[in-house]
Amino acid sequence: KAGVTQTPRYLIKTRGQQVTLSCSPISGHRSVSWYQQTPGQGLQFLFEYFSETQRNKGNFPGRFSGRQFSNSRSEMNVSTLELGDSALYLCASSTEGRTSSYNEQFFGPGTRLTVL
């Protein structure tokens, strides 16, 4: 079974631009979560999508948005990029996400975004 894939793997943008990152979950997984990883901050939760609906949202500004398609693929968009947005963006998929039986999340390799 193929793992979580993220495209592109590396991206360089300049301040003020916008960027879209893509995530394809494991087949059959309906929950996709996005995280930002920066040195010293660990993984910061951005948002989670389940069945095309945003179910959870972290504490990030509105410049960060996402969506999920009917095939569970998800995209994350960051508008008006700032230098501080430089980070590794990880997506993770799981079968259900929020459920009485917990499921671990399976992570993709991440997209390394550099904002100049």
Add this chain to the structure above:
Amino acid sequence: DQQVKQNSPSLSVQEGRISILNCDYTNSMFDYFLWYKKYPAEGPTFLISISSIKDKNEDGRFTVFLNKSAKHLSLHIVPSQPGDSAVYFCAASAFGNQFYFGTGTSLTVIP
């Protein structure tokens, strides 16, 4: 507001010895805890988990201990192997909602 904390950014251990990685949390509503391992240029991979109804879970060389009164969990790796060298993240969740991750501990196992 860092609800999950890993206060040791790095740890070095000799091969064959025990590695102990620690994690503290502040939210008493957390009821599920996980450890992930991350190699460079890869996403984190799930290692082991524990629910709040247990105080210990073991999987091969990996054991996670949970002390709810102290809001503390630890990951023990015995014996440590060079291939265990990676960054380890602990994560916590309340009722299956979003996961909160610590900042990670970089483990180096010295051959």
